[in-house]
């Protein structure tokens with residue numbers, strides 16, 4: 001327990017400060033330099049006249065026995081009290097303070113009875129008292145420190161005195177850019193690391209810093225040690241720009257990079273396990289209130305996953321439809337946005353897990369490793385489940401699914417506002433080894449996401465709520481535990497920029513192996529490309545949303561399994577919610593409808609409003625030709641927002657990508673402002 005004693009009770013720390021918080025104000029004048037040492041000398045000198053007065057006062061034979069026994073009791077009580085109150089101090093100080101009070105009380109009692117001028121009381125007072133006063137002064141002089149190396153420690157030591165944690169001893173503080181760190185030694189058995197953590201905001205206030213600027217992290221190997229980190233400037237105020245994919249064309253074994261921590265380290269999330277570093281594969285829970293930046297985090301993670309050579313991303317997003325996933329329209333991601341389809345896919349997962357795990361076993365692998373893709377074509381699968389609470393309640397034994405999925409090379413990412421007991425069972429939660437926590441509403445919500453240790457170490461996602469979108473804490477395998485309580489912020493990005501990088505990688509994107517694709521009712525590569533080969537006259541730009549009963553599914557070869565699956569799906573139709581009607585429509589086989597404007601891209605309602613709806617959408621070739629003509633008529637700088645929707649029938653991100661492509665091909669020239677262009681090739685621009 002923390003010592004809650006009053007600051008004034010310890011002669012070693014009283015006096016000597018004349019600013020509000022003492023430790024900051026320099027004392028130049030000799031009087032103020034000597035003032036801290038006055039109490040022991042003044043106290044010692046006044047003791048003699050006090051004892052003399054008491055002796056004369058109690059001189060009568062009747063009063064003296066009462067006075068002597070009263071003073072003895074009082075002395076013993078004060079000695080015991082001193083010992084108790086100094087328990088949070090270093091052992092030597094505690095013993096010295098107790099001895100000082102005990103000896104002083106004994107001398108005062110004896111001097112009151114016999115008279116302080118008697119031998120040896122007079123000599124004891126003169127030499128013994130003087131010695132005690134000198135000892136206290138030396139102790140104070142050393143503690144206050146004239147030596148500059150110790151200066152910072154003593155200053156910090158005083159800081160702990162102020163928050164009533166005097167026994168806490170700071171070590172040498174290490175100064176880094178925007179950060180000061182140093183070890184703390186706690187008085188073993190007297191002050192707990194949680195006591196210091198609770199005082200961290202008070203310490204920040206005393207240093208004139210914002211809440212959360214001081215963090216105390218416990219030492220996992222020694223409960224009497226901790227680390228104090230002080231971050232002066234809040235560098236997360238302004239998010240950093242997305243630098244592009246971190247490991248394009250490399251393995252998903254490399255971390256997914258999402259942003260930066262306040263100490264400028266990169267926020268890294270490892271998904272697959274790695275035996276060589278004893279790291280486990282992990283699932284992730286993503287939490288954060290509305291507007292806290294979850295979708296932004298998803299988009300960055302998606303861009304990372306989709307630019308790796310051996311990973312497949314499947315996204316289930318039953319709530320926002322393709323509002324969030326629009327930027328993935330040209331990617332290899334598998335998207336399911338109807339609730340019924342999402343649930344069906346989840347129900348098929350156990351089969352996929354069993355198949356993949358036994359397949360990996362046959363190849364001699366007890367978990368997924370890059371060789372599984374390189375040698376056998378089995379990619380790592382990241383199944384990202386948005387608004388998971390709406391789906392998981394209908395999936396039996398999801399905890400078992402989660403438990404088994406990791407060994408089958410599948411990471412589940414469960415994203416929802418909060419993971420309270422109503423939203424997610426404790427069993428499921430215990431299977432999610434990583435937590436990505438954005439701003440939440442309350443401390444309680446933070447507790448559903450982050451571990452107690454991280455919260456005690458100073459993580460406060462509730463301080464952001466949704467006022468600091470993108471700010472996060474991340475716990476997970478492979479991450480240095482000191483970073484668990486370090487705030488970070490996702491990169492600032494635009495959907496267009498992400499889409500461009502993803503599209504660049506799409507031709508090399510990993511394919512879902514045939515057996516998994518079949519069980520889940522998904523195409524192997526991407527809906528976009530499969531669909532394209534089956535319906536090559538159908539426009540593909542928006543064709544990435546893959547409901548389970550899509551034409552691509554019906555095109556799969558019929559066999560015993562698929563008959564069974566279809567029967568099962570028919571049964572399940574009764575259970576499914578709001579999307580049932582759509583599913584029935586989509587389930588009808590429509591393999592050859594060359595001119596039919598089937599547009600599985602659900603982005604259309606969002607951007608192609610009333611003007612576009614009654615119009616047949618131009619094909620990609622027509623859209624590009626229209627855009628080209630339109631550019632030819634432009635005379636000034638323009639951007640994607642200036643391109644009329646009816647020219648192409650698509651959303652603005654399409655224009656954005658097309659313009660970027662044309663600029664790359666040298667047809668138009670980028671202007672100074674990002675995302676805007678001159679309607680001429682570069683050389684003409686210079687000539688003009």
Ligand SMILES: Nc1ncnc2c1ncn2[C@@H]1O[C@H](COP(=O)(O)OP(=O)(O)OP(=O)(O)O)[C@@H](O)[C@H]1O
Pocket residue numbers: 239288289290291292293294295296297469470471489490491492
């Ligand atoms: N790192 C960031 N820096 C600055 N702004 C950001 C960052 N991340 C997201 N934002 C902005 O914050 C707003 C909310 O973000 P986002 O839509 O990702 O939140 P959300 O948690 O998904 O919200 P909801 O659950 O309501 O969809 C958006 O305008 C987004 O552009």
